[in-house]
Amino acid sequence: xxxxxxxxxxxxxxxxxxxxxxxxxxxxxxxxxxxxxxxxxxxxxxxxxxxxxxxxxxxxxxxxxxxxxxxxxxxxxxxxxxxxxxxxxxxxxxxxxxxxxxxxxxxxxxxxxxxxxxxxxxxxxxxxxxxxxxxxxxxxxxxxxxxxxxxxxxxxxxxxxxxxxxxxxxxxxxxxxxxxxxxxxxxxxxxxxxxxxxxxxxxxxxxxxxxxxxxxxxxxxxxxxxxxxxxxxxxxxxxxxxxxxxxxxxxxxxxxxxxxxxxxxxxxxxxxxxxxxxxxxxxxxxxxxxxxxxxxxxxxxxxxxxxxxxxxxxxxxxxxxxxxxxxxxxxxxxxxxxxxxxxxxxxxxxxxxxxxx
Numbered sequence: 001x002x003x004x005x006x007x008x009x010x011x012x013x014x015x016x017x018x019x020x021x022x023x024x025x026x027x028x029x030x031x032x033x034x035x036x037x038x039x040x041x042x043x044x045x046x047x048x049x050x051x052x053x054x055x056x057x058x059x060x061x062x063x064x065x066x067x068x069x070x071x072x073x074x075x076x077x078x079x080x081x082x083x084x085x086x087x088x089x090x091x092x093x094x095x096x097x098x099x100x101x102x103x104x105x106x107x108x109x110x111x112x113x114x115x116x117x118x119x120x121x122x123x124x125x126x127x128x129x130x131x132x133x134x135x136x137x138x139x140x141x142x143x144x145x146x147x148x149x150x151x152x153x154x155x156x157x158x159x160x161x162x163x164x165x166x167x168x169x170x171x172x173x174x175x176x177x178x179x180x181x182x183x184x185x186x187x188x189x190x191x192x193x194x195x196x197x198x199x200x201x202x203x204x205x206x207x208x209x210x211x212x213x214x215x216x217x218x219x220x221x222x223x224x225x226x227x228x229x230x231x232x233x234x235x236x237x238x239x240x241x242x243x244x245x246x247x248x249x250x251x252x253x254x255x256x257x258x259x260x261x262x263x264x265x266x267x268x269x270x271x272x273x274x275x276x277x278x279x280x281x282x283x284x285x286x287x288x289x290x291x292x293x294x295x296x297x298x299x300x301x302x303x304x305x306x307x308x309x310x311x312x313x314x315x316x317x318x319x320x321x322x323x324x325x326x327x328x329x330x331x332x333x334x335x336x337x338x339x340x341x342x343x344x345x346x347x348x349x350x351x352x353x354x355x356x357x
Contacts, residue, residue, distance in 0.1 A: 123195045124354040127170040132163060136195060139163075140188045142180075148188075150332040152215075153339070155182035162187040169349050174214065174328045176344035184339075188327035196223040196321035197355060202238065202287040205351035208279040210244045213339030215329040216348045218285070220322035231255045234317030237264070238287045238296055242335040246279050250296035250304030256314045265304040275301040282351060294318060326350065 118124070125136055139158035147153065154174060156162075162173050162185055174186040208216050217240045222233030235253035242249075251264030267275040277283060277298065286297040296304040308315040328348050331337050 120356055122197055122200055122355045122357060123191075124352065125170075126168065126352045127165050127350060128168050130165060132165060132170070132189070137189045137191060138194065140190060143182060147332065148329070150329070150334065151337075152329045153182065153213075153331040153337075154184040154186040154329055155180050156188040156327070157185055158187070159185075161185070163189065169351055170326075172216075172326060172328050172348040172350070174209070174330050174344060174346050176341050184330040184344075186328045186330060188325065190323060190325045192221075192223065192323040194323075196323040198319065198321045199289050199291065199357070201289075201356050202285075202353065203356075204238075204285045204353045205282055206239065206285055207282045207349040208239070208241050208248075209328060209343075209346040209348055210241065210246070210280055211340050211343030211346055212243055213331045213335050213337070214343065214346055215240070215242050215332055215335045217325070217327055217329070218350075219325050221325060222317055223321040223323055231260050232317065234320070234322070236287075236289075236294065236318070236322060239285055241279050246277055248277070248279060248285075248298055248303060252294065252306050252315075252318070254315055254317045261313065263306055267298060267301070267303045270303055273301075275299075275303065282349070289318075291319065324353070 123136075125133060140156055141158060143155055144152075157179070161175060164171050164173075172187050172189070174184060176183065177185055179185045204218060206218060217237060219235065219237040219240070221230070221235055222228070225233035231253050232255040234255075235251075237249065237251040237253075240249045240251065241247065245268075247266050247268040249264055249266040251262060253260070253262045255261070267277065275298065283298050284300075286300070288295045288297075292307065292309040294304075294306050294308060295302055306315075307313075308318045311319070326348070328346070329335075331339050
């Protein structure tokens with residue numbers, strides 16, 4: 001990835017002032033159909049009036065005196081990329097999960113709640129079967145262009161050694177192994193071409209891996225990425241964590257004219273509040289998206305908000321369909337290139353993902 005040159009862009013939109021970090025050369029958390037994805041530099045970006053308590057970004061944020069306009073600082077690296085690959089392979093024999101990974105599957109299964117009325121969901125996956133549902137998910141395979149745009153070290157596979165369902169929980173496992181010229185393997189699952197949506201509420205129960213050089217993510221890319229490339233397709237990172245931090249990052253990436261813009265926040269310090277959590281345990285993550293705001297929550301604590309009403313800040317990307325991505329990366333531009341091999345196997349656990357209007 002090239003280091004982008006960032007310039008401040010001031011954008012006025014009645015109720016909010018956007019200042020986004022921009023650059024014409026950038027990259028993000030995943031390969032972007034031959035485009036690279038990127039980093040995010042600090043950017044005093046705009047956030048509009050809001051109501052809920054909010055979490056923080058990679059740096060900090062402050063409330064203005066009236067509390068109507070939020071000036072959040074910094075942004076973070078993010079993900080992006082797509083290209084479809086083989087269908088999910090089914091396997092009746094599940095890989096044994098290591099005893100020290102986040103939480104045990106049985107704990108998860110016992111505490112997960114089944115949807116009461118499936119008709120209320122636009123889409124959902126409870127991961128209840130023996131195999132990953134190939135009608136819902138596709139695997140991306142390989143190392144991508146320039147390590148998925150971020151110089152990542154893992155090779156993504158569709159093998160049961162890297163993804164499997166056990167006790168109603170999806171496991172995405174990063175392994176230390178020599179495979180196809182790479183030293184690590186993992187998995188990257190997408191709903192591209194199978195499910196995409198515009199506006200709605202996403203709820204997911206997820207436990208995240210930690211460790212030096214580890215980078216799990218639950219995020220979205222614009223369905224039109226093949227036609228317009230990245231960042232013009234837009235990217236929404238609901239969850240990213242790096243290394244051994246117990247901080248969850250939420251970030252938006254988009255094209256501001258011919259340039260690149262990014263805005264992010266996190267649970268470490270947002271609106272002078274901090275939400276402490278152990279990311280290796282299961283938490284309820286929620287993402288709300290309408291024609292005015294994008295907001296992100298963990299256990300009902302808001303850690304990111306961005307105004308998109310009337311395409312404020314040239315944000316028209318966020319009024320179009322997006323698809324989901326789940327992945328665990330090893331090393332890369334954001335977490336760095338020191339990896340603790342003693343952590344492997346290391347897993348992201350997903351109890352469910354539910355999308356409603």
